[in-house]
Amino acid sequence: xxxxxxxxxxxxxxxxxxxxxxxxxxxxxxxxxxxxxxxxxxxxxxxxxxxxxxxxxxxxxxxxxxxxxxxxxxxxxxxxxxxxxxxxxxxxxxxxxxxxxxxxxxxxxxxxxx
Amino acid sequence: xxxxxxxxxxxxxxxxxxxxxxxxxxxxxxxxxxxxxxxxxxxxxxxxxxxxxxxxxxxxxxxxxxxxxxxxxxxxxxxxxxxxxxxxxxxxxxxxxxxxxxxxxxxxxxxxxx
Numbered sequence: 683x684x685x686x687x688x689x690x691x692x693x694x695x696x697x698x699x700x701x702x703x704x705x706x707x708x709x710x711x712x713x714x715x716x717x718x719x720x721x722x723x724x725x726x727x728x729x730x731x732x733x734x735x736x737x738x739x740x741x742x743x744x745x746x747x748x749x750x751x752x753x754x755x756x757x758x759x760x761x762x763x764x765x766x767x768x769x770x771x772x773x774x775x776x777x778x779x780x781x782x783x784x785x786x787x788x789x790x791x792x793x794x795x796x
Numbered sequence: 797x798x799x800x801x802x803x804x805x806x807x808x809x810x811x812x813x814x815x816x817x818x819x820x821x822x823x824x825x826x827x828x829x830x831x832x833x834x835x836x837x838x839x840x841x842x843x844x845x846x847x848x849x850x851x852x853x854x855x856x857x858x859x860x861x862x863x864x865x866x867x868x869x870x871x872x873x874x875x876x877x878x879x880x881x882x883x884x885x886x887x888x889x890x891x892x893x894x895x896x897x898x899x900x901x902x903x904x905x906x907x908x909x910x
Contacts, residue, residue: 718901724903725903726839728899733895771838784888786840789836789838
C-alpha cells in the first residue's frame with residue numbers, strides 16, 4: 683500500500699541555519715503531497731502542497747518540490763527561526779478507496795535554538 | 797471567522813463510559829474526517845463522511861461511531877468497546893475534488909482515561 687517515510691527527529695538547529703527534512707513516499711498513481719505543521723498542543727496546519735510532478739509548493743519561507751523520479755518531497759527553509767520549532771508531517775493523498783484519505787509520515791520534530 | 801472547532805479541548809473517560817467529541821465547521825465543506833494521533837506517530841483515519849447522512853469506516857473504526865446529520869457537524873463517539881482510547885483526536889474538513897482536494901484540521905481534543 684501507499685506509505686510515507688520521514689527522517690527521524692529531533693532535528694536541532696541554531697537560528698538562521700538551513701533546514702532540510704527528508705520525505706519519501708511509495709504510491710501507485712499520482713498522489714498530491716502535503717506538508718503540515720503541528721505546534722505543541724495544537725492541531726495540524728497546512729504548510730504547503732503540490733499536486734503534480736515538478737510542482738513546487740511554498741509558504742512562509744518553506745518550500746518543497748514534488749520529485750516523481752526520486753519519489754521525494756523534501757521540506758527546506760533557508761533560514762529558520764525559533765518560532766519554527768514544531769513537528770512537521772509529510773502526507774500524501776490516497777484516493778484508492780474512492781475518497782481522499784491522507785497517509786501521514788510519523789512526523790519530524792524540529793527544535794531551533796537562539 | 798471561518799474555521800473548524802472541536803470541543804472539549806480535554807476529555808476524561810471512565811471505564812465503560814461512552815464519550816462524544818464535537819466537531820463543527822463553518823467553511824461549507826462537504827467532506828469531513830476524524831483522525832487519531834498517538835504519541836510520536838502520524839495520524840490514522842477513523843471515519844470519514846463525504847456528504848450529509850453518509851459516512852464510511854476508515855482504517856481504525858472499531859470502537860468508534862459517528863453521525864452526519866448536518867453538513868456543519870460530524871461528532872465522534874468513543875464507545876466502551878474502544879480499549880485504548882487515550883489519544884489526540886483531530887477532525888478535518890476538505891474542499892476541492894481530486895488532486896485539488898485539501899484537508900484542513902481543527903485544534904484537536906485530547907482524550908484521557910481515568
